[in-house]
Amino acid sequence: MILSHTESTVFAISLPILIWAVKSRTIKTAMQALGVAFGVILIAGPWYGFVISHHGISPLLSALQTGSQSFWSVLRLINVDIITEEPYLDVLGVIGILGIIFLISKKDYFIPIMLATVYLIQPRSAHTVGNIPLAMASGVFIVDALMPIFHSSSITPNRGNRVLVSILIPYILVNSIYHSYMLSQHHVSTNEQNTMQWVAKNTPANSNFLIITNETDPMCDSTSEWFPYLTKRTNLTTLQGREWLSDKNFNEFIGQRNMLQTCQDLECLNKSIKYFGAPDYIYLSLNSPTNLCQSSNAINKSPNISSVLENSSFYIQVFKSPDAMIFSSR
Known part of the structure; x- marks a missing residue:
């Protein structure tokens, strides 16, 4: 946990201190705790050293500020x-x-x-x-x-x-x-997996996507999370892993991502594009399995923005399946 979830370091340090302060408060146990801490540093130190040498200290500091x-x-x-x-x-x-x-x-x-x-x-x-x-x-x-x-x-x-x-x-x-x-049940449907395979085969490798699923809770948005892995393309709104990046405030990023999922017009969409950056494609998930982390069994539950994009002179539809639509800029 300390290696993959940097914020767990805060728990690993503070809770033992709390236990010592409430239950012990002796020099002997304090020295024992320092010995354990030294052992943890010996084990985790090489990983931290590798990360810092390649990326600097900023990813770790950024992750610690997302709590x-x-x-x-x-x-x-x-x-x-x-x-x-x-x-x-x-x-x-x-x-x-x-x-x-x-x-x-x-x-x-x-x-x-x-x-x-x-x-x-x-x-x-x-x-x-x-x-x-x-x-x-x-x-x-x-x-x-x-x-x-x-x-x-x-x-x-x-x-x-x-x-x-x-x-x-x-x-x-x-x-x-x-x-x-x-x-x-909260998984990417077979049709949507096929759509992502189409993306992997028919779009440039450096393409950026803006994913809209109608799921405003990023912790339950399976499409957004699996998209980068299954397509090898960039999803500008992926949350997991964002903790390590310092280019945008983490909590602000969550708010902007959630606002995008509820967009109903081009004005809202353009505000999101201004924040996330201009995408090469816009990916609409039509049948998200969840809504606010609750199971959604709606059929063809298209995002509100879908009809707007279909009728827009700024975007052209390049792909459509029962579970997804993809648009690119004209």
């Missing part, structure tokens, strides 16, 4: 679904938050502080690392809060435990399987 840090970022915890991403009832998230409340009521602040720290230091990646303290809080709540209730109630302990497990475990399992299934 969307803000004092108010901790308020994202109000929507616990951001962490657990459960498709229906957020059972795991609710249990985790109840665990946080339970720990605070017991004046045990370590896990709550860890969860808040994760969101303060690196909000953009916090939904992944945040599962660790949330899971710990869930375990504490189940063992120290729920189980004693069954033991003290009229329900026999064994029966209470069986009821809890027989309801909770199947629900969580089914929810997880369903979520995995829905993720598996």
Whole structure:
């Protein structure tokens, strides 16, 4: 993670410091931590040295500035679904938050502080690392809060435990399987893969494309992400990997990319072109599998800009399939 996701270095440094400050605060453990840090540097150092020698320090600095840090970022915890991403009832998230409340009521602040720290230091990646303290809080709540209730109630302990497990475990399992299934549907269709093969065979190797899919959440835009690999062409709006580039502000880039996906006229399109640069081609995905990361089963759900481009005197259609349209400038 430290090698491929530079922002994880922030977690790797700050969380051990937090653990030391809350749980240890001794010279001995501090020296042990420094020894571990030195070992990490020995392992990761050659990679960092190679990157810096070839590209300078700017890619690393750029990546470290994409975390969307803000004092108010901790308020994202109000929507616990951001962490657990459960498709229906957020059972795991609710249990985790109840665990946080339970720990605070017991004046045990370590896990709550860890969860808040994760969101303060690196909000953009916090939904992944945040599962660790949330899971710990869930375990504490189940063992120290729920189980004693069954033991003290009229329900026999064994029966209470069986009821809890027989309801909770199947629900969580089914929810997880369903979520995995829905993720598996978010892929580039066969027709669109064929379109990308056409692009690879019939456009110049140095061509730049502006991709419009109607999916305003870049984390779920499979077409935009797979396009560069499958076509060996440049997508001016690809987000993943943009962290390493310093030519544009990362958060501004996300906003501009999202605006492009909702363009309905040439004025909006031209604003996007001014920001991203003039493309050689405009690629429209007609049947994006998702909309705001939710499955979309619409047929021929053409982007609003498609009819505008078809009737424009500035663009000419060079390719059309059931799942995609491609335009070039006249």
